[in-house]
Amino acid sequence: MGFGELRHIDVSYDKKNFILQDLSLDINKGELLSLLGPSGCGKTTTLRVIAGLIEASAGTFVLDGVDMTHTPVHKRDFGMVFQSYALFPHLTVYENIAFGLRLRKLDEATIKKQVGKIVDICDIAGFEKRFPKQLSGGQRQRVALARALVIEPKLLLLDEPLSNLDAQLRLQMRTSIKRIQQELGISTVFVTHDQEECFSISDRVAIMQKGKIEQCDSPERIYSRPATQMIARFVGFKNFFTIEQANQLRIATDGAGQDTKMLCIRPEDIVLGAKESSGLNSTVGTVEVRTYLGKAYQYEVKIPQATVTVVNSEETVFGVGEIVTLAFPREKLVFLSR
Amino acid sequence: MYKHRLITIIAWVTLVFIFLPLLLIVITSFNSADTITLPLEGFSLQWFVKVFKSRSLVQSFKNSLVLALVSSSIGIVFGLFTSVALVKRPGKFSNLLLSLFLSPSLIPGIVIGYVLFRFLVVQLQLPLTFSLILGHLLVVMPYSVRIICASLKNIDESMEEAARTLGCTSSMAFVKVVLPNLRPAIISAFMLSFINSFNNIPVSMYLKGPGMNTLPYAMMNHIEYNYDPTVSALSVMLMGMTLLFMFVMDRSMSAQRQKSKTVCGE
Numbered sequence: 001m002g003f004g005e006l007r008h009i010d011v012s013y014d015k016k017n018f019i020l021q022d023l024s025l026d027i028n029k030g031e032l033l034s035l036l037g038p039s040g041c042g043k044t045t046t047l048r049v050i051a052g053l054i055e056a057s058a059g060t061f062v063l064d065g066v067d068m069t070h071t072p073v074h075k076r077d078f079g080m081v082f083q084s085y086a087l088f089p090h091l092t093v094y095e096n097i098a099f100g101l102r103l104r105k106l107d108e109a110t111i112k113k114q115v116g117k118i119v120d121i122c123d124i125a126g127f128e129k130r131f132p133k134q135l136s137g138g139q140r141q142r143v144a145l146a147r148a149l150v151i152e153p154k155l156l157l158l159d160e161p162l163s164n165l166d167a168q169l170r171l172q173m174r175t176s177i178k179r180i181q182q183e184l185g186i187s188t189v190f191v192t193h194d195q196e197e198c199f200s201i202s203d204r205v206a207i208m209q210k211g212k213i214e215q216c217d218s219p220e221r222i223y224s225r226p227a228t229q230m231i232a233r234f235v236g237f238k239n240f241f242t243i244e245q246a247n248q249l250r251i252a253t254d255g256a257g258q259d260t261k262m263l264c265i266r267p268e269d270i271v272l273g274a275k276e277s278s279g280l281n282s283t284v285g286t287v288e289v290r291t292y293l294g295k296a297y298q299y300e301v302k303i304p305q306a307t308v309t310v311v312n313s314e315e316t317v318f319g320v321g322e323i324v325t326l327a328f329p330r331e332k333l334v335f336l337s338r
Numbered sequence: 339m340y341k342h343r344l345i346t347i348i349a350w351v352t353l354v355f356i357f358l359p360l361l362l363i364v365i366t367s368f369n370s371a372d373t374i375t376l377p378l379e380g381f382s383l384q385w386f387v388k389v390f391k392s393r394s395l396v397q398s399f400k401n402s403l404v405l406a407l408v409s410s411s412i413g414i415v416f417g418l419f420t421s422v423a424l425v426k427r428p429g430k431f432s433n434l435l436l437s438l439f440l441s442p443s444l445i446p447g448i449v450i451g452y453v454l455f456r457f458l459v460v461q462l463q464l465p466l467t468f469s470l471i472l473g474h475l476l477v478v479m480p481y482s483v484r485i486i487c488a489s490l491k492n493i494d495e496s497m498e499e500a501a502r503t504l505g506c507t508s509s510m511a512f513v514k515v516v517l518p519n520l521r522p523a524i525i526s527a528f529m530l531s532f533i534n535s536f537n538n539i540p541v542s543m544y545l546k547g548p549g550m551n552t553l554p555y556a557m558m559n560h561i562e563y564n565y566d567p568t569v570s571a572l573s574v575m576l577m578g579m580t581l582l583f584m585f586v587m588d589r590s591m592s593a594q595r596q597k598s599k600t601v602c603g604e
Binding site: 051053072074077078080082083084086087089090099144148151157 | 496504505518
């Protein structure tokens with residue numbers, strides 16, 4: 001049981017093409033959960049369903065034990081940061097941040113105190129009298145974050161908040177976001193298409209494709225145990241073998257389950273050796289291409305069934321055309337059912 | 339910087355072409371002669387006095403002012419709702435509808451006037467004031483629709499959504515967030531509407547009636563029977579009014595700019 005639960009959510013405009021289909025997702029209390037996937041995978045749609053900006057055609061959304069499926073946006077009390085920041089250009093930074101508090105009919109002194117507090121946390125003190133136009137991209141981002149946080153939302157929703165910033169600022173902002181999120185202990189859903197960004201700050205990552213969640217796990221788990229071929233490629237696996245190929249290569253397949261279709265291994269996990277050491281879990285091949293990567297060499301090794309990519313940082317360097325042995329450590333092999 | 343002499347000359351000629359007639363009117367309006375002539379006979383303000391003494395001109399000025407204010411205001415409200423419908427709820431026929439709303443500006447005024455006369459005055463026998471307002475509404479509405487539509491399309495939709503996540507209902511979000519950002523568009527739409535209604539002759543010509551005349555038509559009437567500079571004097575006052583209008587607008591806008599500048603300098 002999570003803090004927030006999406007259950008069997010469908011989103012479809014014509015009942016034939018589903019933007020989201022039977023999507024279920026748990027949001028734990030105080031965690032930063034990321035939705036990661038290529039554009040058009042439905043991650044923003046999922047966020048908008050949570051925010052209430054889109055009504056799901058089927059399914060339920062429960063938060064903290066309260067069914068929110070049909071609660072209108074303005075009664076949900078969620079803070080949302082938009083890709084375009086969506087600051088109000090006719091209001092000063094102070095009034096932008098105070099906007100949500102004024103709607104809650106708080107007295108001026110309380111508003112001032114709360115805005116002051118959040119302005120310090122988001123590091124935008126001194127800019128209160130400016131208009132959004134007079135701020136840099138990073139500052140606007142912080143104002144948008146402050147405006148969403150000042151209402152003390154039950155849930156913070158971030159829709160690709162960093163995509164409009166340059167690379168350096170993005171790095172800085174993602175650390176800020178993580179710091180603020182931890183400081184306030186607020187449950188957060190973060191939408192992004194940037195894998196590095198996502199893995200670096202998330203407690204859990206839900207990888208989405210074609211309106212479905214492919215895997216939802218901690219970044220470490222996804223990195224070491226991807227669930228599907230797509231995710232495996234995404235996190236840097238380059239060598240894929242079918243079960244038949246693996247058997248021919250005398251790779252141990254005893255870890256495979258009934259539905260295992262493939263197994264894979266990272267280039268840096270294959271152990272490269274001189275010709276003679278051939279045994280179980282290893283095979284012989286010829287080096288075809290060698291590229292220098294700085295810390296290591298990358299080899300394309302031709303084995304009878306396929307070409308294998310190996311990254312080797314050992315001192316021994318192999319030349320093109322050399323016969324080598326490839327060993328596949330059993331614990332590094334990942335079995336995929338899809 | 340290299341300046342081409344020919345371009346300078348053309349620019350000056352154009353300027354003279356535009357402003358010389360206006361200048362002549364200004365000059366002759368202060369002439370004491372009772373026809374529009376040059377050279378000047380002497381300085382006099384009698385034509386200005388005469389404008390205020392002419393009941394038909396004063397009355398028709400009031401009529402035109404009220405007519406322009408009322409039809410422009412209704413036009414703005416109408417344009418606002420139309421634009422919201424067209425931009426926020428786009429459908430298959432949105433573009434067709436937009437063209438339809440803009441079409442009165444493409445149809446010759448004389449045709450609109452005639453049709454409205456046949457329909458509103460002859461057929462339905464509506465009161466003159468009412469049919470004049472309807473006619474002028476048709477004239478000014480395309481300006482509101484076009485300008486407000488264009489501006490509304492440029493307003494980031496997520497701004498409204500942000501307001502809603504902060505606790506606004508959709509209509510509150512529109513009033514608190516969208517409307518303030520439409521202000522420049524509404525002001526310029528209002529100005530254009532006002533000027534077009536105030537200047538309109540073809541539609542008014544058909545719909546006016548006994549006791550209900552508009553200023554441009556009264557001026558035409560006056561010129562037809564009198565060749566004195568009264569109309570010149572009136573034109574000068576109208577120009578002055580326009581200048582004042584523009585000056586006030588400019589001041590209020592630059593004051594706003596100034597405000598944001600000082601804040602920036604802090």
